[in-house]
Amino acid sequence: MILYGHPFSSYTWKALIPLYEKGLDFEFRILDDEHPEHWDQLRSHWVRGQMPVLVDQGQGVYESSIVIEHLDIAYPDTPRMIPDDRAAALRVRLLDRVFDCHLEASFQAAVSEYIPWITETPDVARVERARATLSTIYPWLEAQIPEDGWACGDEFSMADCSGAPALFYADWTQPIPDECRKLKAYRARLLARPSVARCVEGARPYRGYFPLGAPDRD
Known part of the structure; x- marks a missing residue:
């Protein structure tokens, strides 16, 4: 492959x-x-x-x-990212769509305003709207994420594959508030997962590319 x-x-x-x-x-x-x-x-x-x-x-x-x-x-003999149970699979796909369409799309909208070959002059209002969307979706996710484990329970799934990068960069764009303690803890668990940690380390040399300025953490 x-x-x-x-x-x-x-x-x-x-x-x-x-x-x-x-x-x-x-x-x-x-x-x-x-x-x-x-x-x-x-x-x-x-x-x-x-x-x-x-x-x-x-x-x-x-x-x-x-x-x-x-x-x-x-590759059916490898760990499944989508459960066989249809109801459980629907939940996984829902969280996958939320992470992609509401976190990814929002931080990408904010970041794109500072990429010269996309936008000559940043639209500050558009950036603020994107950040406001993140602030709106964080409490919703806080109510969905369990105290421990992964996005949809005990098993790591496609929802977590999308949640890891979405929360990594969304938090750089609009920090997750302290009152969303479950969401912050979930993000920390994701970044400690070996598969995700490997991506974080692989991306580390490119942090200077982040148009909003990569924070000195993670």
């Missing part, structure tokens, strides 16, 4: 984490200016040219949630 992505990309993390959890062998091809051929290879599998893209037995698989679904189907 080949995974195309970048170590600092949150959605690349989401694909890397299940690969590490499942102990699968793969080649990681970094997408950057030093490897233009990797971009060409990625686009041959996904016309939008967006990371991450997994190539498994010559087949391109894109969209990080679908990558995880594919890995569960193609």
Whole structure:
């Protein structure tokens, strides 16, 4: 298998984490200016040219949630990221969508305002709206996350694969308030998980890329 992505990309993390959890062998091809051929290879599998893209037995698989679904189907003897029980699976998919659509989308909106080739002049109001969305969703997540374990119970799942990068960067953009103690503790558990810690360390050399200024923590 080949995974195309970048170590600092949150959605690349989401694909890397299940690969590490499942102990699968793969080649990681970094997408950057030093490897233009990797971009060409990625686009041959996904016309939008967006990371991450997994190539498994010559087949391109894109969209990080679908990558995880594919890995569960193609490698059934590895730890499952989506439970067999349909009700439990629905809960996992719900949290996965919340992390992607409300945390990821919000911090990405704020960050994008400070990327010169996307926006020449930051829209401060848009940044504040994004931060306000994060402040709104944190208490909702606080009510959903259990005192211990993972997003959907005792088993690490796709919800956690998306929750780890989403909470990592969302907290850098708009810090999780102290009153959301369960959510803060959950984020800490995620960052201590070996598969997630490996992503954190792999991304450490690129922290200067964070447009809002990476905090001196994590």
